[in-house]
Amino acid sequence: MTAVFDLHQGEGPVLVAMPHVGTKLPAEIAARMTPPGQAVTDTDWHVDVLYRTAASLGCSVLTARFSRYVVDLNRGPDDGALYPGRPSTGLVPLLSFDGDPLYAEGDRVTDEEIKARVAAYWRPYHDALGAELQRLHSKWGFAILWDGHSIRSQVPRLFEGRLPDLNFGTHDGAACAPELIARVLEVAAQADYSRAFNGRFKGGYTTRHYGDPAHGIHAIQLEKAQAIYLETEEAPFALDEAKAARLSVLIGRMLEAAQSWRPA
Numbered sequence: 001m002t003a004v005f006d007l008h009q010g011e012g013p014v015l016v017a018m019p020h021v022g023t024k025l026p027a028e029i030a031a032r033m034t035p036p037g038q039a040v041t042d043t044d045w046h047v048d049v050l051y052r053t054a055a056s057l058g059c060s061v062l063t064a065r066f067s068r069y070v071v072d073l074n075r076g077p078d079d080g081a082l083y084p085g086r087p088s089t090g091l092v093p094l095l096s097f098d099g100d101p102l103y104a105e106g107d108r109v110t111d112e113e114i115k116a117r118v119a120a121y122w123r124p125y126h127d128a129l130g131a132e133l134q135r136l137h138s139k140w141g142f143a144i145l146w147d148g149h150s151i152r153s154q155v156p157r158l159f160e161g162r163l164p165d166l167n168f169g170t171h172d173g174a175a176c177a178p179e180l181i182a183r184v185l186e187v188a189a190q191a192d193y194s195r196a197f198n199g200r201f202k203g204g205y206t207t208r209h210y211g212d213p214a215h216g217i218h219a220i221q222l223e224k225a226q227a228i229y230l231e232t233e234e235a236p237f238a239l240d241e242a243k244a245a246r247l248s249v250l251i252g253r254m255l256e257a258a259q260s261w262r263p264a
Contacts, residue, residue, distance in 0.1 A: 012058035037102035169203035175211020
């Protein structure tokens, strides 16, 4: 089977994970999907480009190859709700963010198929993520997980209004030392982007599951509004090179701040 992720091992304490940059669909799954499903519209478009300096800064980098429509790597294997009372996008999504069906009428994704996708795609990614965090923890005595995401700035089905440009989440402080996120937010405040901290996005499964400051694992999710780096938030989701370069510089400075931080 084709590898489901790419991993670069760095020498610093930070692991940058990007679970939603993948666009691949296995042929047998794509054949069952509607045009919105085959278009993998809800991809975190070009986020790997925004983090292109991460490896040169000494960060480890983990990127998914397959679409979140195959299985969402930022949801728990039990498909538990991250934000009770709001629409859930699902461990194996059946609807797009806008509510469009992803599978042809009458097609059903069975529980057995979901388990198979978890085993084939979800488990290898998280095994690699957990192992890399442990490697960094063994080297440094602590590790930092930076979960990189993006989303359209307006998705009425999922949230009201327009998102801030940068949305930082630490599971309401449970996933990261306050001194670390304060250092990152201080860097972010030097740029002309609107920001939110533990607002609409508090961190998904990855942040909540792995973030354990008491045991030396610190996790931060950064959800970026796609309007700040794309030409338009519609297909073909083309990158605005000037906007992306500016944002990439800021991301590099924030990663440098995280890399240089040390627990008290």
